[in-house]
Amino acid sequence: MTDSQKRAGNLPAAGGHLIPVSSSTITDFPGKTLKDKGVLLPKRRKRAPKAMINGHLARRNPTPGTVDHVVWDTVLAGFGLQVRASGNNSWIVQYRQRGKLKKVTLGRCVDIDASDARTKARTMLAAAALDGLPKRVKAKPVPLFKDYADEFYANCFEQWKPATQRSNRGAIERQIIPNFGDIPVNEIRKVDIIRWRDSLSAKQGVFNRCIPVLSGMLQYAARLGYCRVGSNVSRGTPRYKRELIERYLTPMEYRRVAAALTAAEEANPIEVAILRLLVFTGARLSEITELKWSEVQPPRLQLWDSKSNAKYIYLNRQAEALLASVTRTRESDLVFPNRSGSAGVNPSAIWNKVRRKALVPDVRLHDLRHSYASAGIMDAVPLATIGKLFGHALHETTARYAHVADGAVCDAAQRVSGSIAGHLGLGR
Secondary structure (H helix, E strand, C coil): CCHHHHHHCEEECHHHCEEECCHHHHCCCCCEECCCCCEECCCCCCCCCEECCCHHHHHCCCCCCCCCEEEEECCCCCEEEEECCCCCCEEEEEEEECCEEEEEEEEECCCCCHHHHHHHHHHHHHHHHHCCCCCCCCCCCCCEHHHHHHHHHHHHHHHCCHHHHHHHHHHHHHHHHHHHCCCEHHHCCHHHHHHHHHHCCCCHHHHHHHHHHHHHHHHHHHHHCCCCCCCCCCCCCCCCCCCCCCCCCCHHHHHHHHHHHHHHHCCCHHHHHHHHHHHHHCCCHHHHHCCEHHHEECCEEEEEEECCEEEEEECCHHHHHHHHHCCCCCCCCECCECCCCCCECCCHHHHHHHHHHCCCCCCCCCHHHHHHHHHHHHCCCCHHHHHHHHCCCCHHHHHHHHHHHHHHHHHHHHHHHHHHHHHCCCCC
């Protein structure tokens, strides 16, 4: 004991620690109390050795007197080498996960080299660090567009009417799949759409009919998770501007069509009846050819399933008389059935003969619908009423006849101004 220790009133203890003798000091130490001399201070814990762990360190033979211990890596915290006196060293990783300390053996050093063990340890440490945090949803495998088309058929086609199914299937099989079938759904780009549009510059109507189908398919693919929501690359693609074909029958042409229908009636009574009903009602062709007796409720036709869903077609007395003259068959509920009774009669072939005989070869069957609207507007029927007669869901659809209404107003203004000019002696 040194003189300074004696003067301080302290006694040496094992391991070089000092044991205070003063009674006032004994109560201040939270260490181990000795029976006679005071408090023994705890020894400081030795720090674990650290080194840059590599294969050379793992293969080093243990020296005599080596005890089991861990050497921790100086670069990757938590990665260590378990050194054993037997020389059977192993790689370990230690981490804290949700408050619990875990130590995992990665494998023996003779089985796994240092670089593989470090990579595995880094992966486990990263997973432990991210545990409990929100995880990114694993993306679904994205199919090729031609494979996705089968899924689209199965899920969506039943929602469409038969005519729409046939039209959309034709657009998909003849145009969309040949152009995009070998591309994954989420890799279709805007430039692909524009190139497809440019390739159909000579078939502008085909592109205008196909682009809504493609847009619907991409929108449904986003709902299935194949691509990001709002990433529909076909949206905003301009359609080709085409001049609408607007052909209206004049009073003289109506008379020639009536004469041609009368001439064809004896040989083709059913087809002529359908054509006359189209003239009298302004209905669509499918609405008359697929008309059922259960839908005939004079003074209207109550269609449960038309292009614009359920609608009424209002009958005038000529249309009522025509329907009353049709003989109902027991084999079918259709008003104009074919010979087998499975479908309605198609009057297109007879119409081709009628329009050539009436000297109106450019008038299509759908132009009879436009002519019906034109005749109503010329008789001062409001556009809103025309829209109701046609069953239009949107006013914009009826607005295409606005220029006809303007012409009727101009004619009325001309007549009024001519009458006033006559009163003024200026001539009509």
